[in-house]
Amino acid sequence: MRDALSGVPASVAGVSDDAVLVQADGLVKRFGDFEAVRGIDVKVRRGEAFGFLGPNGAGKSSTMRMIACTSPRTAGELRVLGLDPDRHGPRIRARLGMVPQQDNLDNELTARQNLQVYGRYFGLSRPQVRARATELLEFAQLTDRADDQVEPLSGGMKRRLTIARSLVNEPELLLLDEPTTGLDPQARHLLWDRLFRLKQSGVTLIVTTHYMDEAEQLCDRLVVMDGGRIVAEGSPAALIAEHSSREVLELRFPLDEQQANVPLVRDLADRVEVLPDRLLLYTADGESVLGAANRRGVRPISSLVRRATLEDVFLRLTGRTLVD
Amino acid sequence: MASVGRAVHPVASVGLVLENLWTWYRRNWRATVVSSLLTPLMFLGAMGFGLGSQIRPGPVTANLPYVVYLAPAVLVMLSTQVAASESSFPVLGSFKWDQRYFAITATPVSVDQLVTAQFLWVALRVVLSGLAYLAVASLFGAFTDVRVLLAVPVSVLAGLAFGTWVMALAATVSDEGNAFGNVFRFVLVPMSLFAGTFYPITQLPVWSRPLAWVTPLWHGNELARAAEFGHMDALTAAGHLAYLLLLTAGGLLLARRRFHVRLKV
Numbered sequence: 001m002r003d004a005l006s007g008v009p010a011s012v013a014g015v016s017d018d019a020v021l022v023q024a025d026g027l028v029k030r031f032g033d034f035e036a037v038r039g040i041d042v043k044v045r046r047g048e049a050f051g052f053l054g055p056n057g058a059g060k061s062s063t064m065r066m067i068a069c070t071s072p073r074t075a076g077e078l079r080v081l082g083l084d085p086d087r088h089g090p091r092i093r094a095r096l097g098m099v100p101q102q103d104n105l106d107n108e109l110t111a112r113q114n115l116q117v118y119g120r121y122f123g124l125s126r127p128q129v130r131a132r133a134t135e136l137l138e139f140a141q142l143t144d145r146a147d148d149q150v151e152p153l154s155g156g157m158k159r160r161l162t163i164a165r166s167l168v169n170e171p172e173l174l175l176l177d178e179p180t181t182g183l184d185p186q187a188r189h190l191l192w193d194r195l196f197r198l199k200q201s202g203v204t205l206i207v208t209t210h211y212m213d214e215a216e217q218l219c220d221r222l223v224v225m226d227g228g229r230i231v232a233e234g235s236p237a238a239l240i241a242e243h244s245s246r247e248v249l250e251l252r253f254p255l256d257e258q259q260a261n262v263p264l265v266r267d268l269a270d271r272v273e274v275l276p277d278r279l280l281l282y283t284a285d286g287e288s289v290l291g292a293a294n295r296r297g298v299r300p301i302s303s304l305v306r307r308a309t310l311e312d313v314f315l316r317l318t319g320r321t322l323v324d
Numbered sequence: 325m326a327s328v329g330r331a332v333h334p335v336a337s338v339g340l341v342l343e344n345l346w347t348w349y350r351r352n353w354r355a356t357v358v359s360s361l362l363t364p365l366m367f368l369g370a371m372g373f374g375l376g377s378q379i380r381p382g383p384v385t386a387n388l389p390y391v392v393y394l395a396p397a398v399l400v401m402l403s404t405q406v407a408a409s410e411s412s413f414p415v416l417g418s419f420k421w422d423q424r425y426f427a428i429t430a431t432p433v434s435v436d437q438l439v440t441a442q443f444l445w446v447a448l449r450v451v452l453s454g455l456a457y458l459a460v461a462s463l464f465g466a467f468t469d470v471r472v473l474l475a476v477p478v479s480v481l482a483g484l485a486f487g488t489w490v491m492a493l494a495a496t497v498s499d500e501g502n503a504f505g506n507v508f509r510f511v512l513v514p515m516s517l518f519a520g521t522f523y524p525i526t527q528l529p530v531w532s533r534p535l536a537w538v539t540p541l542w543h544g545n546e547l548a549r550a551a552e553f554g555h556m557d558a559l560t561a562a563g564h565l566a567y568l569l570l571l572t573a574g575g576l577l578l579a580r581r582r583f584h585v586r587l588k589v
Binding site: 031065068070071072089090091093094095096098100102104105106107108109113117118120121122123124128165169170171172 | 331344348427431433588589
């Protein structure tokens with residue numbers, strides 16, 4: 001596997017660690033009257049795994065396409081790899097890898113041909129793309145399907161092939177737009193493992209996701225987006241510490257009894273969030289709050305004490321859950 | 325360490341997109357043979373040899389056997405059909421279904437380079453199917469003069485004069501391509517029947533001739549027949565060519581604009 005990644009920048013010798021790969025100031029994207037991205041400031045440094053977390057329609061993909069230099073910005077400043085996308089699009093794209101939300105492989109070509117054809121677009125010679133394709137097929141665990149047509153491959157295989165394809169030019173910056181949406185848990189874990197390896201080998205990652213577990217797994221730092229704006233920024237742990245309690249007690253009731261129980265538990269926790277199907281009680285100690293609630297005659301159908309997650313942060317900041 | 329990727333020369337970029345399409349074609353060319361070779365040969369057989377056996381050579385057929393009169397026009401019809409079909413679903417699908425265009429423009433390749441390559445690819449497909457038709461039809465004696473080779477570039481131009489507009493449409497529609505069915509039914513087929521393929525448009529009522537004049541097919545037919553049998557003054561030929569070039573350029577510019585709108589979202 002090391003070989004597969006040999007071309008990926010393993011060391012960043014000669015470049016200072018805090019080199020800024022992406023800098024956006026007041027970045028705006030408008031489609032007609034609709035403002036998808038409403039003036040965001042972002043800075044991504046070399047070697048980081050950076051995340052955009054937010055629900056569908058938050059403006060994550062529009063932001064990604066602007067960074068990928070495939071969509072011109074409407075307003076604001078943007079520098080990618082130190083260059084202006086409006087003037088140096090091709091030069092920047094030559095050094096980027098892009099994994100779009102929806103796989104856009106050449107379905108009627110083989111897996112290997114997909115990698116070879118794509119590598120040629122980045123100016124690689126035929127012998128170079130042949131060697132690179134073999135390495136990447138290995139990395140994506142697709143060696144035994146290398147010469148099969150892409151169309152009948154499973155969703156997870158296509159996703160891995162798309163990621164492999166994005167690495168063909170040994171990118172300095174890899175953009176992944178919802179890399180695991182629609183995959184089964186096993187396929188997701190395999191993908192996360194591959195992305196971890198890339199991160200370990202020094203590739204800078206930018207990931208959009210509406211899965212908080214994905215953001216917690218992959219990202220060193222992230223921004224929470226909602227309605228085209230950034231509503232919070234920090235490491236997953238820092239965001240949780242800042243915007244949530246340590247533990248969360250979840251209580252489920254029969255639908256018609258939930259409302260009546262709210263006043264009984266309101267003063268037991270730092271904060272109570274009322275969702276359509278359950279109550280969330282934010283507290284440092286979930287078990288003792290549950291005990292106290294029971295002593296007051298609160299009888300939920302089920303109860304669960306868990307660690308606070310980014311989902312709770314999002315709920316706190318926007319009043320809505322991430323995935324409706 | 326820096327990425328090994330680089331932005332290649334714009335002309336080379338166009339070549340790389342063509343290389344991609346050629347890689348596809350090498351795997352799938354067999355499927356295209358039926359539509360691009362059998363169809364015109366059936367027309368030539370049924371109309372040229374079959375029906376044509378009942379038609380006496382006369383001034384209307386330039387005093388040639390009907391099949392000889394018909395053969396160059398079938399080349400133009402074929403070119404128009406191939407150009408239209410290569411510009412329709414394959415282009416729409418590259419936006420909508422497998423979204424290949426979005427993959428390509430995420431590389432150093434620009435939208436303009438992509439459009440140029442797609443345009444040249446259609447031209448190449450038209451040339452290839454035209455040459456295949458020419459070779460087979462010659463074996464049946466449908467052509468009498470090597471000057472028919474001049475009809476190939478003419479028919480390619482006539483095909484592109486129509487195909488580029490279909491490409492612009494393909495870059496615009498977002499449904500499953502229902503519009504193409506209408507274009508084929510209400511434009512391509514009537515054009516093939518009434519724009520001088522099977523008989524000169526002088527046989528049409530006077531009022532309806534301007535309808536034939538605006539079609540690229542009629543200009544292509546006039547030029548292709550003149551190329552093989554040869555009697556057209558330079559000015560008339562220049563007029564036909566200019567019209568076809570203008571149509572092609574207009575369609576290509578519109579297609580280019582639609583590609584930009586759709587890919588740079």
